Amino acid sequence: MKNRPVSAVKSRAAERSGLKWKQALLGTAILAGGALWAQDVLADSHETIIVSHGYTNFGELKYGPNVPLDYVNLDAPKGGEIAVWAQGNFDSFNQYARAGSPASLNQLPYENMLVGTADDPYGSYCYLCETIEYPESLDWVIFYIRDDVTFSDGSPMTAADVEFTFNLFQEQGIVEYRNVVSQYIADVEVLDTYKIKFSFTEEAPRRDVVGFAGGTPVFSKAWFEETETRLDEASLEPFLGTGPYLLDSFDINRRIVYRKDPDWWGTDVPINQGRNNFETIRVEYFADGSAAFEGFKSGAYTFRNENSSKQWATGYDFPARESGWVKVEELPDGSIGSGQGFVFNLxxxxxxxxxxxxxxxxxxxxxxxxxxxxxxxxxxxxxxxxxxxxxxxxxxxxxxxxxxxxxxxxxxxxxxxxxxxxxxxxxxxxxxxxxxxxxxxxxxxxxxxxxxxxxxxxxxxxxxxxxxxxxxxxxxxxxxxxxxxxxxxxxxxxxxxxxxxxxxxxxxxxxxxxxxxxxxxxxxxxxxxxxxxxxxxxxxxxxxxxxxxxxxxxxxxxxxxxxxxxxxxxxxxxxxxxxxxxxxxxxxxxxQWQKDVHTVAYYDMFRYPDPLPPLALGNLDFWWYDAEAAEALKAAGAF
Structure with missing residues (x-):
């Protein structure tokens, strides 16, 4: 594999949006693609106020408001299960605590105010919000929260939950994160039930402030207060979130099953079309990679992102592959390299x-x-x-x-x-x-x-x-x-x-x-x-x-x-x-080493959009389950 001197993603992004290299922040540019963009002028400062469905520091957002993503299959069927593997053990579903070993995919129940896409490296789009409002100076940003977002227990998500979550991270989050954020966000103010304002310090780098404000998950204030759960302690109960998947069951150090929330608020949101297609996502735990590979060959789980060159080169000659039950593919990866290596303790x-x-x-x-x-x-x-x-x-x-x-x-x-x-x-x-x-x-x-x-x-x-x-x-x-x-x-x-x-x-x-x-x-x-x-x-x-x-x-x-x-x-x-x-x-x-392709193996009952977007494999995001193919595999004895 050869190092690419110019990122294909960046080249496509530049061609797509006509980036102006000397252009200032988004406040000086009108968003394209039918974006909602409005100007108001503050009477006391004569500063232009921008209202939009998203934010980018460079050029234009690729997507307008309330549109599905280009790279998904809008007609992807829903249902079925995808099963992956993890190594080692777990004793907590809280990855934000220094204590404990967090469970694989523990973030599935949570969502953020802003989200990115797999084909727009610079864009952030309103998700839990409908629009954002900010001045050209980027001294503050106001999020206008959707009024239809609910936590998985059916309770509404409001600005009070956003404020609570921010303060929770500042009080109980890891020190390195708190130190950085405290330097940039001066104040958080609930303006209305579905309206919250983040004000930034003078020193805060203006490229980062909107992302900092909208980039953390939102938890339920009422749930935390009722359960007295702490962010800085290990927990075998996930926090109450708004995400598409809930913890269904687990067996410590052996298995975790996440199940699609049948009452998930985001089912019909345009940016979610063609996504979150599986009914269940299962994680099988193994003591080491060799045991995990044997498990895959026997059908104990169904999707494998291969990280062993030896197994990729020599191991895929087992009966399920030879019978055509398992597909083995190299899929393009347009993301930045992994930078994987040994580091010294200085x-x-x-x-x-x-x-x-x-x-x-x-x-x-x-x-x-x-x-x-x-x-x-x-x-x-x-x-x-x-x-x-x-x-x-x-x-x-x-x-x-x-x-x-x-x-x-x-x-x-x-x-x-x-x-x-x-x-x-x-x-x-x-x-x-x-x-x-x-x-x-x-x-x-x-x-x-x-x-x-x-x-x-x-x-x-x-x-x-x-x-x-x-x-x-x-x-x-x-x-x-x-x-x-x-x-x-x-x-x-x-x-x-x-x-x-x-x-x-x-x-x-x-x-x-x-x-x-x-x-x-x-x-x-x-x-x-x-x-x-x-x-x-x-x-x-x-x-x-x-x-x-x-x-x-x-x-x-x-x-x-x-x-x-x-x-x-x-x-x-x-x-x-x-x-x-x-x-x-x-x-x-x-x-150490890296590659610019995804080396994947999976039982031939999963499908994906072709071409894939450059910045994500997306097997848990926008792949889908072919029920007919799955039944054929079962009838043939693959499982």
């Missing part, structure tokens, strides 16, 4: 030296892995924005240099960043064996330079301490990948080992920073904003579900506001490329 003294981190990275021979373990199916991530215009490539442009130069002048960055191509993972010329001796020599020189010398037993020491590298994992599927790396590190003189723990321990140790190296997916979105602080900001390093590498970099901290405060798409692209260069230069990440 709070540990040995990993604070970039020479030591680079030495460890040199011992990961991706070229050998891809040929010998991955059957040539993967490409190595290079950027946190692979497959998009946001990826840094080549020598920095003049505009990038203008952003980076002050950081060089202040000694926060080496001057070479201004004239060099961005850092990529070490490349190995050796593909016939795991250990590349050229890279071994380079790594050895780096460790010598950093003061880590071999002791009597060959293990590297410094100041009486051993250089140890423990890879924390929970899936046995990673054993065949990590073990050759460990052997390479042992040859370098590093006391390396693999530590595999159960899912709950894995989650907790990642959260608490009890690891040396661990897996992380750092792929970002098309419109980087304030969320970058949760991923890479020093202020989140002590307690973050995203900045688990504990990155504290003044250069990165200085660049984040440049990206966050970018106004035009051209400015955003340039600033993000500059940030990408610096992040990749920090060396906290050893890129």
């Amino acid at each position: 709070d540990r003294k040995e990993w604070q030296d970039p020479r030591v981190r680079k030495a460890i990275s040199l011992m990961v021979n991706f070229e050998w892995m891809n040929e010998s373990l991955f059957y040539g199916l993967y490409a190595r991530p290079e950027s946190f924005w692979d497959f998009s215009d946001l990826k840094a490539e080549g020598i920095p442009s003049a505009e990038e240099v203008a952003i980076l130069q002050p950081l060089v002048d202040e000694g926060l960055l080496d001057a070479s960043i201004l004239t060099s191509e961005p850092v990529i993972g070490p490349v190995s010329a050796t593909t016939d064996r795991p250990l590349d001796r050229r890279n071994l020599r380079a790594a050895s020189a780096l460790l010598d330079e950093a003061g880590w010398f071999p002791g009597e037993n060959g293990v590297r020491m410094k100041d009486g301490e051993t250089l140890t590298a423990v890879f924390l994992q929970f899936s046995p599927q990673f054993d065949r990948i990590v073990n050759p790396i460990i052997e390479n590190l042992i040859a370098l003189g590093v006391d390396a080992k693999l530590e595999r723990v159960d899912t709950s321990q894995y989650v907790e140790r990642r959260r608490s920073g009890d690891f040396d190296l661990v897996n992380h997916s750092l792929g970002q979105g098309y419109e980087p904003g304030s969320g970058l602080r949760q991923w890479f900001g020093s202020e989140t390093a002590d307690d973050s579900s995203r900045n688990i590498m504990r990155l504290r970099s003044e250069a990165v901290d200085r660049l984040l506001p440049v990206v966050i405060n970018s106004i035009t798409l051209e400015e955003l692209n340039t600033a993000t490329r500059a940030l990408d260069r610096v992040l990749r230069g920090e060396g906290f990440w050893i890129p």
Whole structure:
């Protein structure tokens, strides 16, 4: 798979909407596609007020108000079951608490005020609201809530529930989220039963404010007060929400069934047409990937998004496939790359030296892995924005240099960043064996330079301490990948080992920073904003579900506001490329592998729109169940 230099999604979006690169925020542009757009002028400020069915920072919304999505099958039948799998265990249906292991698909019962689509990377559309109102300054936004939205118990959803949920997250949500939101939202005010206003601080980046206000789920105030449930505690009872699916049943660590709410308020809403087609969604839990694959082959569940290259290349010759009961397909994926890799725990003294981190990275021979373990199916991530215009490539442009130069002048960055191509993972010329001796020599020189010398037993020491590298994992599927790396590190003189723990321990140790190296997916979105602080900001390093590498970099901290405060798409692209260069230069990440297709296998009773939209596989969203095909499979003995 080749890295695409320009995102197909972004190119199509630009052609579709005729983006004007120097255009200011949405307040200066009229929404297209029949959008509801109105202007009022405040008497005291002469500021134009915009009323619309959605919001975008760039160009125009693709969809007008009250229209179905282009990529769905409006005639998709309703009913049937799709079954997927999950690994490990669960003991909570609350993913917002630091305690517990959250159940798979636990967000199905909840909905947001604004939603996106799988073919408009920049648009946000009213969903629980009918319209939004805001000034050109984006100092505030008012949501006009639909009066027909109900929670699953039939009670109406009102502005009071929205206010309550916002305050709940601010009082009991995770610290990293609360810290960011508190800097941007100054006040929340209920104006009427179905009307709520969010006011923003002067410092809040204007590209982010509408999304922050409309991007959280809405819970029932009455339910929380009656049950005295807390957001920061594990719970085996889902919160009362407005979503299309309810928890039907569960068996701890074995199975979860979600069932379509027969009284769901949103059935006839145009944006929901052709979606939420399954009657039930079942999740089967397995201890590991091998057991899960055997379960799929026997029909224990019916849809599999394959994440093992070995199984994809060699495992799909079982009887159900040979009988034509199971379909195996590669479907296009137009989203930004996963950014998957190992990350170092930078709070540990040995990993604070970039020479030591680079030495460890040199011992990961991706070229050998891809040929010998991955059957040539993967490409190595290079950027946190692979497959998009946001990826840094080549020598920095003049505009990038203008952003980076002050950081060089202040000694926060080496001057070479201004004239060099961005850092990529070490490349190995050796593909016939795991250990590349050229890279071994380079790594050895780096460790010598950093003061880590071999002791009597060959293990590297410094100041009486051993250089140890423990890879924390929970899936046995990673054993065949990590073990050759460990052997390479042992040859370098590093006391390396693999530590595999159960899912709950894995989650907790990642959260608490009890690891040396661990897996992380750092792929970002098309419109980087304030969320970058949760991923890479020093202020989140002590307690973050995203900045688990504990990155504290003044250069990165200085660049984040440049990206966050970018106004035009051209400015955003340039600033993000500059940030990408610096992040990749920090060396906290050893890129693993990724692909630009969905590798899926499923029993031949599911159908999907053709073509699929670029930004989502959508198997739980807009695929549907073919009852006739399902009966034929049952009659043939597939289940």
